[in-house]
Amino acid sequence: MKFIDEAKIDIQAGNGGNGCVSFRREKFVPKGGPDGGDGGNGGSVYLIGKKGLGTLYDLKVQPHYKAGRGAHGKGKKMIGKKGKDVYIHVPLGVVLINGDRILGEILTHDQILLAAKGGKGGRGNYHFLTFTNQSPRYSEEGKEGEKKTLKIILKLISDIGLVGLPNSGKSTLLNAITNAQPKIGDYPFTTLNPNLGVLKDDFKNIVIADMPGIIKGAHNGKGLGLQFLRHIERTNVIVLVIDISVSHPLDQYKCLLNEFKKYSDALLNKPRIVVFNKIDLLDTIPDYNLPEKIFYISALKGTNIEQLINSLCK
């Protein structure tokens, strides 16, 4: 299914049913009191997190949701039936935005978030019985249900994010250390959408995300950049994947940190490790001095992959 990480939906909760005006009519009771029942509450619209989902594709295809209206009250104090609720299934990691307000986010399976509240049912006329008015001909109308246009964005939830310039070998590394089988190619921007995989031989089910390549200016939306920096925000650890076989490999390191810095401090301050990839193409391996923990690997040949996995498991 197509990877979509942003969608706009129109949601409408149900109106409440009207309260009823009615009077008791019984044999031998000439003047019965008021007995109009309350209207039912309108149905609400909820979002519910579903673990297996990984895209907002469904919301893009079907952007309109409407909950049921409450039924009107009836005589004999009968309450109108409540309107049917609507549950919209969303992947874990979505953020709900209404205008410039964040309404909430969904991070766990079956987590429910109220997105639009149903209108309250109106009260029937028996509520308005007073000493001075024994036969109230008044009842309340049901309230309108909330109506909203919501922006929904998906920020993938993964423990570790593989980040690097195009062609540095991120997807090859994901393929080497997880169950995922991403597309690999000897040209830039092979990966157009994030790929997720679960770390091999690990009982903790560590999820690793392979991101599309990042280029200079990504924070401004250059390349595929900005859209995907968002997905790195939620990872616990960032793995910078750097192609060591090109001249001046450290330029990649500087470029990536620069993009992080311009995007947000939060991204820049996330724990990270540095992986120099493609050492099989070198005769001698340099020894760089960086503040991060460093690994020298060949994702293609599997060199030093074990050590990297062990470190990621910790």
Ligand SMILES: Nc1nc2c(ncn2[C@@H]2O[C@H](COP(=O)(O)OP(=O)(O)OP(=O)(O)O)[C@@H](O)[C@H]2O)c(=O)[nH]1
């Ligand atoms: N020699 C060698 N080649 C590698 C290694 N890792 C990846 N490659 C090659 O580098 C090219 C790019 O690999 P990918 O894994 O697609 O790179 P990527 O970082 O995912 O690229 P984008 O998705 O475009 O950002 C492919 O031709 C890989 O076979 C390695 O350790 N050694």
Ligand SMILES: [Mg+2]
């Ligand atoms: Mg790739």
